[in-house]
Amino acid sequence: MRGRGELIVLLGAAxxxxxxxxxxxxxxxxxxxxxxxxxxxxxxDILVGRTGMPSLGHGAFFGLAGYGVALGVTRWSWNPWLAxxxxxxxxxxxxxxxxxxAVRARGLTFLTVMLAFGQVCWGLATRGGEFTGGENGxxxxxxxxxxxxxxxxDSPDGFYLFxxxxxxxxxxxxxxxxxxxxxxSLQGIRDNDRRMxxxxxxxxxxxxxxxxxxxxxxxxxxxxSAFFNGFVGPGSLDWRLSAQLLLSVVIGGAGSxxxxxxxxxxxxxxxxxxxxxxxxxxxVLGALYVIAVLVLPGGIASIGGVLRRRWRRPRRQAALExxx
Amino acid sequence: xxRRRFVSxxxxxxxxxAAGARAQGTPAPAGAFKIGVLNPTTGQFAVFxxxxxTGIRLYxxxxxxxxxxxxIELVFADTAGDPQQALDQARRLVQEERVDLxxxxxxxxxxxxxADFAGQEQVPLVVTVGGARVVTGPDRNPFxxxxxxxxxxxxxxxxxxxxxxxxxxxxxxxxxxxxxxEERVGGFAETxxxxxGEVVAQxxxxxxxxDYGPFISQVDPGSVDVLYAFFAGxxxxxxxxxxxxxxxxxxxxxxxADYFTAGVLDQMGEDAIGLIQAGAYTPALETAENQxxxxxxxxxxxxxxxxxxxxxxxxxxxVIAEAIRAAGGGGKQALLDALAxxxxxxxxxxxxxxxxxxxxxxxxxxxxxETDEGxxxxxxxxxxxxxxxxxx
Numbered sequence: 001m002r003g004r005g006e007l008i009v010l011l012g013a014a015x016x017x018x019x020x021x022x023x024x025x026x027x028x029x030x031x032x033x034x035x036x037x038x039x040x041x042x043x044x045d046i047l048v049g050r051t052g053m054p055s056l057g058h059g060a061f062f063g064l065a066g067y068g069v070a071l072g073v074t075r076w077s078w079n080p081w082l083a084x085x086x087x088x089x090x091x092x093x094x095x096x097x098x099x100x101x102a103v104r105a106r107g108l109t110f111l112t113v114m115l116a117f118g119q120v121c122w123g124l125a126t127r128g129g130e131f132t133g134g135e136n137g138x139x140x141x142x143x144x145x146x147x148x149x150x151x152x153x154d155s156p157d158g159f160y161l162f163x164x165x166x167x168x169x170x171x172x173x174x175x176x177x178x179x180x181x182x183x184x185s186l187q188g189i190r191d192n193d194r195r196m197x198x199x200x201x202x203x204x205x206x207x208x209x210x211x212x213x214x215x216x217x218x219x220x221x222x223x224x225s226a227f228f229n230g231f232v233g234p235g236s237l238d239w240r241l242s243a244q245l246l247l248s249v250v251i252g253g254a255g256s257x258x259x260x261x262x263x264x265x266x267x268x269x270x271x272x273x274x275x276x277x278x279x280x281x282x283x284v285l286g287a288l289y290v291i292a293v294l295v296l297p298g299g300i301a302s303i304g305g306v307l308r309r310r311w312r313r314p315r316r317q318a319a320l321e322x323x324x
Numbered sequence: 325x326x327r328r329r330f331v332s333x334x335x336x337x338x339x340x341x342a343a344g345a346r347a348q349g350t351p352a353p354a355g356a357f358k359i360g361v362l363n364p365t366t367g368q369f370a371v372f373x374x375x376x377x378t379g380i381r382l383y384x385x386x387x388x389x390x391x392x393x394x395x396i397e398l399v400f401a402d403t404a405g406d407p408q409q410a411l412d413q414a415r416r417l418v419q420e421e422r423v424d425l426x427x428x429x430x431x432x433x434x435x436x437x438x439a440d441f442a443g444q445e446q447v448p449l450v451v452t453v454g455g456a457r458v459v460t461g462p463d464r465n466p467f468x469x470x471x472x473x474x475x476x477x478x479x480x481x482x483x484x485x486x487x488x489x490x491x492x493x494x495x496x497x498x499x500x501x502x503x504x505x506e507e508r509v510g511g512f513a514e515t516x517x518x519x520x521g522e523v524v525a526q527x528x529x530x531x532x533x534x535d536y537g538p539f540i541s542q543v544d545p546g547s548v549d550v551l552y553a554f555f556a557g558x559x560x561x562x563x564x565x566x567x568x569x570x571x572x573x574x575x576x577x578x579x580x581a582d583y584f585t586a587g588v589l590d591q592m593g594e595d596a597i598g599l600i601q602a603g604a605y606t607p608a609l610e611t612a613e614n615q616x617x618x619x620x621x622x623x624x625x626x627x628x629x630x631x632x633x634x635x636x637x638x639x640x641x642x643v644i645a646e647a648i649r650a651a652g653g654g655g656k657q658a659l660l661d662a663l664a665x666x667x668x669x670x671x672x673x674x675x676x677x678x679x680x681x682x683x684x685x686x687x688x689x690x691x692x693x694e695t696d697e698g699x700x701x702x703x704x705x706x707x708x709x710x711x712x713x714x715x716x
Contacts, residue, residue, distance in 0.1 A: 026419035033412070126531075127501070135502040135531065136456060137407055139436040230444070231437035235408040272412050275402050 005175050008258075013168040020157040030272060032160045032228055034265030036221045039167045041248035041264030042174065042257055043217025048246065049255030050178060051210040052190030054107070057114030058245050060121040061218035063237030065091040066226035067125060070138035075131070080144035080227065087226070088219045095215030096208075103207035115239060122237040137233025141226055153227075163224050170217060171261070177213065178257060186210050187255075247285060251292040253299025263300055356395040357648055360417030362403050362410055362428035362438070363452070368532070369405040369430045371557070371587065372633050376430060376452050378626070379637025383645070386620055391648045399423055403434055410434040411441055418445050425659070427640055429454040430633075432475060432504045442467045448660055452640045453633065457507055460682035460712060469663050469681040471640040473604050474712040475504050476511025479581055481687040481707050482552075482602035483512040484716045486579050487519035489689075489705065490600070492550035494524050496543045498536070498563065499554035501528035508554045508581060515715060524548055534562040540570045553580045561588045564595040574598065582606075585692065586631050589699050596699060599692045605635040605672040606690050606701040617671035639670040674708075682712045 016035070020028050044058045065087040072083025098117060105113045125132045132138065143153045152158040177183050188196045189203055197203050226232045235241070244267060252263030267285070274281050296302055361380060363373035377400065389396045399421050403410035410429070417423045418441075426442060426449045429435050435454040442449035443465035451459070451468065455475035459468050486492050495516060499505030505528065513523045524547055527539040543551075551572065555563050560580075567573045573595070582603020589596055607618060607629040617638060621630040630638075643666050650662035668675050673686040687710040690701035707714075 024419065026416065029415055029419065133503070135504075136433045136436060139440050229408065229411055229437070230440055231407060231411065233407040233433065233437070235406050272416060275404070275409060275413065 005179065006172060009168065009171050009175060012258075013164060016164055017161060020160060025156045028156045028160045029228075030269055031265075032156070032163050033225070033272075034268050035160075035163050035167050036225050036228065037245070037248070037268045038261040038263075038265030039170060040218050040221040041245050041252065041260035042171060043214045043221070044245050045249050045252075045254060045257055045260040046174060046178065046186070046217070047210050047214035048249045049253075049257070049260070050183065050190060051186045051207060053103070053207065053210065054111050054246060055114040055214075056111045056239065056242050056246055057116070057118030058214065058218055059239065059241035060114075060118040060237055061091050061095060061215040062222035062225065062241065062245075063125070063232070063234075064094060064121055065219035065222035066232040066236050067132065067138070069223045069226040070141050070232040071132075073141045074138050080142055084144065084223045084227070087223045088216070091219035091222070092212060092216050095212050095219075099208040099211040099215075100204070103204055103211055115242070118237065118239050118242050122234055122239070125237050126234045133233075135234060137231060137235075139231045141230045141232065143227045143230070159228060163228070166220065166224065170220060171257075174213070174217065175257060182206065182209065244285070247289050249299075251288055251299055253296075253301025256299065256301030259299045259301030356397045357391070357425075358397045358399060358421065358423040359644065360414070360421060360423035360426045360428075361398055361400045362413060362417070362426060362434075363400070364405040364430050365400075365402045367404040367406070372430045372453070373403075373405075375587075375631060375633035376428070376637035376640075379630070379634040379639075380427070380452075380641045382620055382624055382634070383638045383641035385624070387645060391645050392652070394648065394653065396645070396648075403429065405431045405434065407434050407437045411437055414438055414441050418447050423447070424656075425450065425644065427644060428452050432456040435459050439465060439468045446656070448656070448663065450640055450644055450663070453636050455504065455507070457712070460678075460680045462680070464680045466660065466681075469643075469666075469677060469683075471643050471675065471683045472636050473685060473687075473710070474682050475507035477682075477710060477712050477714065478602040478604060478687050479508045479511035479554075480515045480714045481689065481710055482579055482581065482600075483514065483516035483521070484519050485600075485602065485689050485705065486512075486550055486552075487516050487521035488716070490550065490577065490579075492577065493521050494548045495521060495550045495552050496525040496527065496548045497523055497552040497554075498527045498529070498539060499552075500531045500533070500559070502531050505554050509552070512552050518715065523552075532559065534559055536563050536566045537570070540566055540572065543572075545572050545576060549576065551576050551578045553578060553584060555580075556583045556586065557588060560584045561591055564592050564599070568595055582632055582690075585701070586633065589692065589701075593699070596692045597694060600704070601690050601692075601701065602687055603632060603690065604685050604687065605632045606688055606703060607631075608690070608701055608703060609672065609688070611671070611673070613669055613673075614671040635671050639668075639672060639675065642668055642670050643675065678711055680712075684709055684711050686710065687714075 019031050040062055047053050047055055068087025068090045069083045072078040072086050073080055102113055126135055146153060153162055185201055185206055189206055193203050248264035248267055249260040253259030271281055274284055292299055363376050364370055365373050384396055399417055401413035401417055403413060414426060426447055429451055430453045432454045435451055435456040436458055439449060439459040449468050451470035453472045457474050460470055460474055497509045499509045525543050529536060529539050553563060579600045582601045584601055585596060646668050647659055647662040647666060651658040664677055666677055676684050678684055687707045688703050689705040690703050692699055693702045
């Protein structure tokens with residue numbers, strides 16, 4: 001079974017890798033961002049869908065890593081690879097330090113604690129004066145170089161494929177974790193944490209694992225986003241980004257991993273197009289959320305199952321009626 | 325597909341696009357010049373963005389959306405005042421809509437990332453309002469121009485005027501705590517000090533504050549003889565009311581950059597009378613260009629007089645149209661050269677660019693006075709050829 005999941009990820013990546021051949025520069029760039037937001041939503045799903053801890057502050061890890069990268073490259077003139085490592089590792093360290101505190105809270109309390117955490121980060125960035133660039137953020141982030149003639153990260157195609165490669169590796173790692181005994185125990189914690197405790201599992205430690213894995217994924221994609229845009233601003237720490245990631249998980253189908261990935265990517269593409277056409281993007285996002293909750297409580301990921309049931313029900317009924 | 329084929333594909337795909345033909349975005353109609361307009365039409369800057377867009381439309385409609393037979397096509401996009409969204413939309417305009425030039429932005433924060441983007445994509449960017457100094461600083465990239473004043477440009481004139489002409493010596497400054505406020509107060513303080521004044525107190529309320537009580541009460545009215553303020557919209561409105569409630573006005577003179585009363589002058593009422601501002605435009609100018617501008621504004625169905633934001637949009641459009649005319653279809657470099665050589669007279673007077681792409685304009689010192697037609701900004705002094713690092 002595990003082999004099949006990996007094959008599906010690789011197949012998806014192979015299909016996405018063909019995108020630059022079919023689309024222009026614009027769509028390649030748009031897909032790069034779609035993968036970044038989709039990937040971040042997938043990472044968040046480990047925490048929200050698998051462990052049952054809804055977070056409204058996940059954007060903070062995305063933004064913190066971006067700021068780490070930006071500070072390294074623009075303030076301290078580091079090599080972009082070093083800055084990326086710094087941004088990601090520092091974010092993971094912050095997550096590790098904050099996790100034991102955060103995971104004591106459950107449900108709505110956890111959601112609020114994370115919202116507060118995100119707002120603190122946002123506040124530090126906007127009030128950081130010269131150092132963080134305040135409201136203006138930090139522009140001028142150089143992209144790293146692979147040192148390969150045929151793979152130039154400054155080109156849209158090159159960066160797209162690099163993003164795809166990182167996303168593929170990360171997704172395989174997260175899928176493996178989700179299918180592992182630890183991943184299954186996370187689901188157990190989601191469904192009944194007292195019972196897991198009674199069975200002798202260290203529930204708090206496992207919650208910390210889920211929290212840090214999700215934060216690490218957010219950090220990696222945050223660093224990619226910083227390099228992609230060449231810019232980091234307080235918008236990347238805004239609670240609205242966190243809300244969009246959380247909605248991606250809900251609309252995509254919490255716990256399914258691929259659903260949030262698809263929803264996160266699709267939401268970004270829809271958003272980019274809609275903001276050109278209408279000023280009502282938040283309304284559209286809200287409407288999508290309501291529809292998802294009313295019609296597809298399991299999100300996009302449950303469409304297959306819903307359709308299958310619809311298909312089977314009439315046949316079964318017909319079979320019952322034709323019975324004597 | 326097996327893993328090996330996927331890996332070989334991944335390695336190969338960066339090569340292929342260069343060799344093969346690629347899908348292109350919507351091509352512009354033959355000969356048309358496409359301009360991408362990036363202004364906020366949602367969010368806290370929406371009201372200003374709409375006014376800038378009004379000015380831009382007003383100018384291009386006035387010339388029949390064509391320059392010397394070249395059709396001008398405007399493509400509008402909403403930045404929401406957010407740098408990230410502005411970048412996403414700029415990418416759409418340049419890479420999909422294939423615009424020949426970008427114009428716009430209201431708030432400063434959007435300007436530096438957009439300027440970087442314009443440099444990478446090698447698309448000319450003419451900034452309408454956003455004053456972030458860095459994009460016309462020493463490291464400026466050659467694709468960026470700004471027709472509005474840079475942050476602090478008019479404040480430098482104001483600082484000199486306050487000390488030299490008004491004879492004030494000790495100032496307290498009030499500005500929202502963000503980079504724009506810092507750059508503006510910096511400009512004011514520099515020329516104020518050079519002319520013998522001294523800033524004795526700097527108050528920095530958080531961006532968007534409307535309760536200034538805690539900040540006003542920290543300034544001892546006896547220790548200062550003038551107050552400098554940089555706020556806008558509802559913030560500026562609340563500030564003048566609270567100054568009066570705390571008893572600082574009308575005894576103390578208040579000086580401010582022109583965005584202070586933009587759109588809220590009538591609501592300020594008596595509190596605004598006597599307020600001295602430095603800015604690039606006031607509808608009170610009696611030039612032929614300004615009269616034509618006001619007539620066009622009203623003929624288009626707008627009530628009252630155009631504010632500074634409408635003028636900024638209009639002037640920026642004028643500069644771009646003249647550059648297109650001068651370039652005469654000679655391509656990107658010709659357009660950049662034409663922009664650099666700009667010499668136009670708009671509703672607010674003459675405009676040229678310095679060697680860093682920053683507009684050199686006339687600065688008007690105005691005072692709010694009661695006239696027969698209600699409150700108006702009456703010109704006290706006109707300072708010509710004001711550069712971004714102006715000194716008297």
